[in-house]
Amino acid sequence: MEALKTYATHHKVALHAVELDVQSETSAQAAVDQVIAAQGQLDVLIHNAGHMVFGPAEAFIPEQYAQLYDVNVIGTQRVNRAALPQLRKQGQGLVLWVGSSSHRGGTPPYLAPYFAAKAAMDALAVSYAGELARWGIETSIIVPGAFTKGTNHFAHSGRPADTKREQAYAQGAYAGFEQEVLDGLATCEPEDADVSTVAQAIVDIVGSPYGHRPFRVHVDPSSDGCEVVNAVADRIRAEFLRRIGLSDVLSPRLIPAPQESSHG
Template identity: 65%
Template sequence: MPAGKKVILVTGASSGFGRLTAQTLARSGHRVVAGMRATQTRNAAAAHELDELGSIENLTLSAVELDVQSQSSADEAIAVILERHGRLDVVVHNAGHMVLGPAEAFTPEQLAAVYDINVVGTQRVNRAALPTLRGQGAGLLVWVGSSSTRGGHPPFLAPYFAAKAAMDALAESYAAELIRFGIGTTIVVPGAFTSGTNHFAHAGHPQDTTTEAAYDGLYGEIRALIDRRLPALVPPDANVQSVADEIARVVDLPDDSRPFRTHIDPSRDGSEVVSVVADRIRAEFYRRLGVEGLLPSNAAL
């Protein structure tokens, strides 16, 4: 493998950020494995298109069956990657699922399912991948977060925002626990891109339709306007490719130069300012604990 080129797993790579990231990393010369569910059925076309792109452009790009809601699937995916490429250097945690509707109208089981995909799914992949990265004494975890964890929280997206906030907290703790193994962390924070992904098109909705309907009288107009106002926050020249480009830039940086957190926020919702303050507070907290060496050197930037 050429110097500086890595073997990379991108989860949730059938569409949106994940697919763009897989393609962009492969075009940068990396060996990329695009993880996705249902490669033989629902996502068969997506898997075939990636394989075809690899052949046409002479890229090392392939798909692997990966359902982040199954530990056995995560274990098998990592085994396949190691068989194909002999190593694994980077995991891009991108798989996720959005839901729309009044928070009260989601059943507890639905809330748990959103958490399972967005948070527990990363844990399954980590448990499958980290033994290899720790054994190598090197690696990188890239977590694709959301500016909602740092900026405003529009209504009617609560389960998704709550799960993304939990994933962000998990990523921060993992960063400190993995740094001495030579495994770096970068949290990539996209803003409110409302086109170019399937987040909204594939979003889930509340099962409790009776409770959902109870909100229509007082909030029906607001709910309708949210769908219009969120896209209005995004400049017309915003391009989801910028998220993939930033992930590729981070991967290509030297280990000691990668940002702990990086924002791609066309709407400028203020989340980057909040992150700077939060990271400085965290750095001071670690210093007072006497364990500042567990924090990446650039985490307080």
């Protein structure tokens, strides 16, 4: 919060930070209410909260999986339930999800809990898209690839709680494997890969005209193949919705804003 306030002051921009904990329904509702009270409306809802873990899947205890899902998946539901009534009332708005190419691209081992949570989030985003279109609400999904530089994703990633099982891998058949994974990812990532391109993609989508925003935008300098798979999956989804007579939910329905009555 303080860093954002400092940035706004230093750069002289109208940036007002509002605290929101995606793991708290009360916090999510309070944040949304605060924005609506100040601005009178919501324009864009961005799901960007996420946390990564790194290590052998077996060594993470079930509670760690649950906690990761709580942040990366259930957190989006808390915020949606707080914000969507206002967007539906307006008859217009944008829900933008920041996902991960790991949900369908080539993926290395040792990131299973994070990949599983991101796959769940993408499935939720796709389902929501069809359920919000008739309310006039657009959906866009940003799909970043692996950026090993410029974020704290890997540096601050969580570790398995069951250290005994973690050591069984580290001292057994998978000795040195963690570094192999990191080195392998680094070799796929171009030297000029810049994570700020993800932020720019968000800016571009938000700035696009209503009704013309892309459903997906991939920002993957490592080219892990997710864009290829998603092109097929999204085409099949669209074809299926047309087959069952629901083609209208593939794009938002523009709902005219209610006009105030005038008395002469």
